[in-house]
Amino acid sequence: MSGYFHNFIFGYYPYVAFMIFIIVSIAKYEYAQYEWKTASSQMLDQRWFSLGSNLFHSGVILLFFGHFFGLLTPAKIYILLISPEMKQSLAMIAGGVFGLMAIFGCIILLIRRIFCLRIRETSTKMDIIILLLIFFQLLIGLFSIIVSSKFTDSSSMQSLALWAQNIICFNKTASDFIVHEHWVFKLHIFIGITIFLLFPFTRLLHILSLPVSYIFRTGFQIVVKRK
Numbered sequence: 001m002s003g004y005f006h007n008f009i010f011g012y013y014p015y016v017a018f019m020i021f022i023i024v025s026i027a028k029y030e031y032a033q034y035e036w037k038t039a040s041s042q043m044l045d046q047r048w049f050s051l052g053s054n055l056f057h058s059g060v061i062l063l064f065f066g067h068f069f070g071l072l073t074p075a076k077i078y079i080l081l082i083s084p085e086m087k088q089s090l091a092m093i094a095g096g097v098f099g100l101m102a103i104f105g106c107i108i109l110l111i112r113r114i115f116c117l118r119i120r121e122t123s124t125k126m127d128i129i130i131l132l133l134i135f136f137q138l139l140i141g142l143f144s145i146i147v148s149s150k151f152t153d154s155s156s157m158q159s160l161a162l163w164a165q166n167i168i169c170f171n172k173t174a175s176d177f178i179v180h181e182h183w184v185f186k187l188h189i190f191i192g193i194t195i196f197l198l199f200p201f202t203r204l205l206h207i208l209s210l211p212v213s214y215i216f217r218t219g220f221q222i223v224v225k226r227k
Contacts, residue, residue, distance in 0.1 A: 009190055011175035014167050017197035024200035025208060052108030059102025060134070063141070066094055071164035084154040091157065092145050099145070103138040110135060130195070130202045137191045144184045156181055160189075 070091050078087055110131050113119050148156060159177050166174035178186065199205065 006179060007175045009175075010163065010178060010186070011172065013190075014193050017193045021196050021199055025205065028200055028205060048108050048112060052105045052112065054105070055101050056105025056109055059098045059100075059105060062098040063095065063102060066091065066098065071161050072168065073161075074165065075158065075161070084158060085152065088148065088151075088154040088157045092148055095141065096145050099138055099142045103135065103142070106131060106135045106138060126198075126202050130198060130204065133191065133195060133198070137188070137195065140184060140188045140191060144182075144188050147182050147184050156185065160185060163189075 070087070075084065082090070110128075113123050113128060113131065151157070159181055163174055163177040166177060178189075
């Protein structure tokens with residue numbers, strides 16, 4: 001990978017993707033709220049839905065927060081509790097378990113969406129594309145665990161964390177921290193950024209809607225029993 005291309009992908013692309021994520025999300029909320037929905041397929045076919053959905057959502061959510069805290073927690077903080085080597089082992093074990101949960105759930109959801117005629121007829125191309133992209137990202141993530149096991153000194157994990165922390169701090173030399181890292185880590189980062197870029201153009205947008213007002217509502221929900 002050339003130096004210019006590397007610097008663009010890992011130094012500028014994250015900001016481009018994040019800006020598109022923010023701008024399009026706000027625009028969708030203001031001018032296209034009809035597209036802000038889950039478009040659940042449960043009513044069309046309930047077979048394997050609960051298992052696939054629960055595995056997928058639980059795995060992805062746990063992976064997200066694992067990556068978030070794992071990458072953005074400064075070393076001087078977590079070394080008060082565990083060593084970098086222990087942190088890497090914990091990340092590999094947790095990532096493997098949560099990754100397998102998410103990937104099995106994703107397989108079930110993909111099979112339903114592709115091979116169930118009723119669901120496929122109501123699906124958009126982006127519905128399938130984003131699921132396939134997430135599936136591929138999960139596969140790369142599991143493969144990265146195998147690669148990580150070869151680096152017992154946790155050097156790669158620390159380099160990836162430094163990259164993420166410097167991106168957050170708008171350091172223009174952030175891409176230098178991973179210039180010599182294995183291609184699987186770079187591919188994992190690139191796909192993750194791309195998912196963020198595509199996020200507001202897909203049904204994933206509903207993740208940003210938390211039913212906080214529903215929890216603190218003052219009235220009662222009226223349910224009429226079917227006669």
